[in-house]
């Protein structure tokens with residue numbers, strides 16, 4: 047049975063159900079750690095959690111704690127959304143972030159970056175937003191507080 051959410055203001059319908067594959071990932075988010083899987087055969091990392099390496103198909107996966115830093119691969123600006131709480135947040139950024147751990151890519155919000163300031167190549171750092179006792183959402187903030195894109 048799902049535990050009650052703390053008073054985060056996050057609607058329960060947005061809180062992911064923790065699957066067996068993702069238990070370690072979400073436990074890490076609650077501790078403020080970005081846990082990703084690394085393939086013991088090809089050495090590549092990946093996210094979301096899976097039972098097979100998406101790079102080579104190996105079953106030999108291990109969990110590592112990422113350093114939390116990444117680079118914006120691409121992004122989009124969501125300018126309209128009909129469902130709360132996103133409706134109130136628009137316009138907002140959703141980005142693909144390549145972690146420093148090769149092979150791992152996140153889809154996440156950049157809640158503290160203005161749409162006009164977003165850049166491909168921008169260095170970002172993971173932050174954790176509690177959603178329930180079992181889950182925290184991963185967002186990314188500029189790694190450099192000035193938000194200046196990497197050269």
Ligand SMILES: [Zn+2]
Pocket residue numbers: 085086087088089090099100101102103104
């Ligand atoms: Zn592999």
